[in-house]
Amino acid sequence: MEVMMQGAAAGEDDLVASEFLTFTLGSEEYAIDILKVQEIRGYETPTLIANAPPFIKGVINLRGIIVPIVDLRIKFNLGKVEYTPFTVVIILNIAGRVIGAVVDSVSDVLSLTSAQVRQAPDFSGSFDTKYILGLASIDQRMLIVTDIERLMTSADMELIEAAAE
Amino acid sequence: MSIDMSQFYQVFFEESEEHLAAMESLLLELDVGDPDLEQLNAIFRAAHSIKGSAGTFGFTDLAETTHILENLLDRIRKMELPLRADMVDAFLQAGDVLRSMLDAHQGRGAVDQMAVIAICDRLRQLSSGNAAPSLPVPAQAAEDEVAVRIPEDTGRRLFDIQFVPTDIAANGVGIENLLDELRSLGDLEIVSRPAPGETGPAYWDLRLLTDQSREVFADQIDFIAENGAWRIVEDKAVAADGTTAFGFFPDCPGVPDELRGYGFFRGSGQRNEAAKEEDDAYGFFEPLPAVAAAPVEDDSFGFFEPLPASPVASETKDDGYGFFEPLPSAPAVIEEGEGFGFFVPIPPPPVPAEVPVASVVAEPAQVALGKPTERQAKTAVAASGDSSIRVSIEKVDQLINLVGELVITQAMLLQTSAQMQETAPERLLNGLAQLERNTRDLQESVMSIRMMPISFVFSRFPRVVRDLSAKLGKQVELKTLGETTELDKSLIERITDPLTHLIRNSLDHGIESPEKRVAAGKSPTGTITLKAYHQGGNIVIEVGDDGAGLPREKILQKARERGLPVSEQMTDQEVFHLIFEAGFSTADQVTDVSGRGVGMDVVRRNIQSMGGRVEIDSMFGIGTRMTVRLPLTLAILDGMSVAVGDQIYILPLSYVLESLQPMPGDIKTLSNQARVVQVRGEYLPVVVLHEMFRLKSAWNDFTQGIMVVLDADGARVALFVDALLGQHQVVIKSLEANYRKVPGISGATIMGDGHVALILDVSAIAGMARTNMQKAG
Numbered sequence A: 001m002e003v004m005m006q007g008a009a010a011g012e013d014d015l016v017a018s019e020f021l022t023f024t025l026g027s028e029e030y031a032i033d034i035l036k037v038q039e040i041r042g043y044e045t046p047t048l049i050a051n052a053p054p055f056i057k058g059v060i061n062l063r064g065i066i067v068p069i070v071d072l073r074i075k076f077n078l079g080k081v082e083y084t085p086f087t088v089v090i091i092l093n094i095a096g097r098v099i100g101a102v103v104d105s106v107s108d109v110l111s112l113t114s115a116q117v118r119q120a121p122d123f124s125g126s127f128d129t130k131y132i133l134g135l136a137s138i139d140q141r142m143l144i145v146t147d148i149e150r151l152m153t154s155a156d157m158e159l160i161e162a163a164a165e
Numbered sequence B: 001m002s003i004d005m006s007q008f009y010q011v012f013f014e015e016s017e018e019h020l021a022a023m024e025s026l027l028l029e030l031d032v033g034d035p036d037l038e039q040l041n042a043i044f045r046a047a048h049s050i051k052g053s054a055g056t057f058g059f060t061d062l063a064e065t066t067h068i069l070e071n072l073l074d075r076i077r078k079m080e081l082p083l084r085a086d087m088v089d090a091f092l093q094a095g096d097v098l099r100s101m102l103d104a105h106q107g108r109g110a111v112d113q114m115a116v117i118a119i120c121d122r123l124r125q126l127s128s129g130n131a132a133p134s135l136p137v138p139a140q141a142a143e144d145e146v147a148v149r150i151p152e153d154t155g156r157r158l159f160d161i162q163f164v165p166t167d168i169a170a171n172g173v174g175i176e177n178l179l180d181e182l183r184s185l186g187d188l189e190i191v192s193r194p195a196p197g198e199t200g201p202a203y204w205d206l207r208l209l210t211d212q213s214r215e216v217f218a219d220q221i222d223f224i225a226e227n228g229a230w231r232i233v234e235d236k237a238v239a240a241d242g243t244t245a246f247g248f249f250p251d252c253p254g255v256p257d258e259l260r261g262y263g264f265f266r267g268s269g270q271r272n273e274a275a276k277e278e279d280d281a282y283g284f285f286e287p288l289p290a291v292a293a294a295p296v297e298d299d300s301f302g303f304f305e306p307l308p309a310s311p312v313a314s315e316t317k318d319d320g321y322g323f324f325e326p327l328p329s330a331p332a333v334i335e336e337g338e339g340f341g342f343f344v345p346i347p348p349p350p351v352p353a354e355v356p357v358a359s360v361v362a363e364p365a366q367v368a369l370g371k372p373t374e375r376q377a378k379t380a381v382a383a384s385g386d387s388s389i390r391v392s393i394e395k396v397d398q399l400i401n402l403v404g405e406l407v408i409t410q411a412m413l414l415q416t417s418a419q420m421q422e423t424a425p426e427r428l429l430n431g432l433a434q435l436e437r438n439t440r441d442l443q444e445s446v447m448s449i450r451m452m453p454i455s456f457v458f459s460r461f462p463r464v465v466r467d468l469s470a471k472l473g474k475q476v477e478l479k480t481l482g483e484t485t486e487l488d489k490s491l492i493e494r495i496t497d498p499l500t501h502l503i504r505n506s507l508d509h510g511i512e513s514p515e516k517r518v519a520a521g522k523s524p525t526g527t528i529t530l531k532a533y534h535q536g537g538n539i540v541i542e543v544g545d546d547g548a549g550l551p552r553e554k555i556l557q558k559a560r561e562r563g564l565p566v567s568e569q570m571t572d573q574e575v576f577h578l579i580f581e582a583g584f585s586t587a588d589q590v591t592d593v594s595g596r597g598v599g600m601d602v603v604r605r606n607i608q609s610m611g612g613r614v615e616i617d618s619m620f621g622i623g624t625r626m627t628v629r630l631p632l633t634l635a636i637l638d639g640m641s642v643a644v645g646d647q648i649y650i651l652p653l654s655y656v657l658e659s660l661q662p663m664p665g666d667i668k669t670l671s672n673q674a675r676v677v678q679v680r681g682e683y684l685p686v687v688v689l690h691e692m693f694r695l696k697s698a699w700n701d702f703t704q705g706i707m708v709v710l711d712a713d714g715a716r717v718a719l720f721v722d723a724l725l726g727q728h729q730v731v732i733k734s735l736e737a738n739y740r741k742v743p744g745i746s747g748a749t750i751m752g753d754g755h756v757a758l759i760l761d762v763s764a765i766a767g768m769a770r771t772n773m774q775k776a777g
Helices: A002-013 A148-153 B006-029 B037-056 B060-077 B085-105 B113-128 B137-155 B167-171 B174-185 B214-224 B242-248 B258-268 B271-285 B290-304 B310-324 B329-336 B354-369 B371-385 B393-423 B426-449 B461-472 B489-510 B514-519 B552-561 B572-580 B600-609 B762-776
Strands: A018-025 A028-033 A037-042 A056-062 A065-071 A088-094 A097-103 A105-112 A132-138 A141-146 B157-165 B186-192 B204-210 B225-235 B451-453 B475-481 B486-488 B525-535 B538-545 B613-619 B623-631 B636-644 B647-652 B656-660 B667-670 B674-679 B682-688 B706-712 B715-721 B723-731 B745-750 B756-760
Touching (some): A018 A088, A018 A141, A028 A105, A028 A148, A088 A105, A088 A148, A097 A148, A105 A141, B006 B037, B006 B461, B037 B174, B060 B113, B174 B186, B393 B426, B393 B723, B426 B451, B461 B475, B489 B525, B489 B623, B552 B572, B600 B613, B636 B715, B636 B756, B706 B723, B706 B762
Parallel strands (some): A028 A141, A065 A097, B475 B525, B682 B715
Antiparallel strands (some): A018 A105, A056 A065, B157 B204, B157 B225, B186 B204, B451 B486, B525 B538, B538 B623, B613 B623, B706 B715
16 A cells, blocks of 8 residues: 555656655654645644544634644654744644644755655554655755644544544 | 526525415315315416426426326316316326426436326226316316316406417427416417428417416417517407407307306306306307307397396497407308308407496496306416516525625724724714615615515425325324514525424324323314524424323333433423434334334434524323524624633523523532532533633632533533623524534624624534543543
8 A cells, every 4th residue: 555655656746746845753754744734823722532642733813714733742752842823833734624633843945756755664653654755855854744634533542533544 | 598407496486486386275175175266276276387387497307297187177177077075186297297296307316107107097987987078178177277267367468478489399299288277267269270290480379368478478478489579569458358268259268258257248247147148158159160259149149138247238239340340351251161260360359448337237246146256366366466477596695695705894984983982973874874774774675575474384285284194094183373573594494304204293292092082071173382482592493282291100111111221300301402403212112103203303304404403392191392593694693792811702591591600619610620510509501611622711719700500402501701892693604614514613604893702612622522421430
């Protein structure tokens, strides 16, 4: 499945570069498809949801829509979890849902061609390789190109009832 | 020009459903012995509309069945056949069959072909029954329609319709359907039509004499015609009166000759005689070609001269002649002997003198014609005044959401200004106060868009009761009160099934058989009362019967058999609520109506899912009353805000019974786990919200916080919270849209400060309390 997807992606994207939004979690830099990003806003204290896992910070009111907030730093044990006026929430539009993801900072918008994205080596850990489309290096930085849709809709995130695996 | 017809299907389905519903309710109202002509016409129109649009959309099965139905209706309407009860039954069955066809076309279920054939045969049989030799129906229908409609034609207008149909429409049945449709609106005359087999653009010229406005049929013509290649011109001067038609329509099929005769007789006040003479006149006219129109006219005048109406008539005559004389084409026409020749060259007749005459004639006519005219006129007024648009629910919901936003923003502003206290300028405060009023008005009116009268639900029950009482051999009368009570559309849709079930239940278990009723000293006819009204912020719907009432002992006995925890000490309310338990039935035998014990639990669950509740009152031998309480709308909730730690939750106010501060010693534990609180001698299970939601309470002692006593489906629990904050109307937002269902939470809302507050799901919380108790016990 993985190989197939990447194969297909490589075929289409050889010439056309896609735009990616990069953000940092601790010392790591991630890239996600910018088309999934609705907006970026500052962090505000959400309303707690009872008995939710710790990385689900709660829900906020985004212009009348109730949006759950996920702290990816807690989910992946990255960086110091503190909320400052500079803490950023990326509002994602995924599978018809609106979800907010807390990250340390948003750094860049980049164009990546599929040639620049290399397959990630297999490793195990909380951040499963199945959510990683590949690794890209720009200058000295390594970007982890993430399939954010797959990640957010996975059962791991506990965001969606009967999540598709 | 190819159009994707499927986009119109939904509209067709909805409209046909409405027509069917209208037809059914009219049929049920119909007095079989003395049917009201206007009602019969309304039924006919409903059937006709279904037929017309079904044909247009190519649902031939629907069109065919409706056609047969229409034939029979038409004959009854024309008094050729007397209305009988079995016909009403057949109509109702036909309505069911049509509905099942509609469902099948929408992909819901299949049509029972046997039933279709059976009902078609039945209708044919009824319509061929004992009546006069039947004439070719469509032509006859058109003519008779004219005859029936003439008395109401004070508002008739003549439209000149010209169009070039699309290739598709020209080759298919589109045109025929359009013509049928127009004939149903009034008198249609085809001035020019393309010769069969002719290639190139086909040109149609129609004349329609109708009491409808052009909007009624303009859409259909637009639909059939090539892009923009259509035109409707209204001939204002032809003030729809027989007199005008006189000179103009010597031999057109759309305007039968009675029309002319009729126009004259109006003033006479001797309707019966006139009608008879009209027949005579008819005989005169028919065989004569148009050339003879003028002499015939004289002849007919001869008839009327002795009548008191003659001054008017002769006046009309003069005008009528005035028409002909200046027309250059008239002699040509006479030579040709071809009536149609008249119309093409005639410009919209500019005869203003005609109008006053028409009104003179019309006035006494109305008086003379009396009751039926008045009724028809009234319906016509109602129809034209009741204009509406079809808007998708999504758009309305979007509007409601936006208004919800506005309300929140306005509350935020108000709060900010309150914090500014004296520093806020007077004008700002005034402006904000105004904004608050306007917002509230806006919210109310937007909310009312979704409101529909409950008669939409109630109207289906006469049929249910009729069918079911016949099946069970019971005599039941259904009374409905408060049909105009309005509630949210989504509630209307969801309340139908539970209410149907409650009514079936009342009929089957409540109302006794006539013999038993007589033996009990009651009237043999039972009564089921359906009543809706507002109470507080709720809609209350009562289903009452004067039947046997609920047998407390029998319910208790059944409950014991099923191993439910019951005791003699239970209150009546609690005992009666047992019938809502799944699988519970006191019926001795299972009928196909009810008695399987499924249903009442579904009723309760459905009603609860709407945020409502059911109560039962019953007296053995006297009757039973089920009371359903529903919130006005699903979108807004009366809530009480409570604080737990640093969080705010909303409790639906309808569940809150009371709140109290517990005294030391009021709270006891069971096996050191579950707690109970003593409220006036009664021990209620305690749900400690901060423990359940793993929050930090501001208090470490129960006596500092507040116990809110909640009534969740008859079971009472005490909810421990830190403090009560206030009472609000909150707009319910879904948590599941972007997140998932959270146990104990039914939704979310946005508070005045823009923060989200979660709404507690009282039933679930009470359920959790019960499981706690069971664990402890």
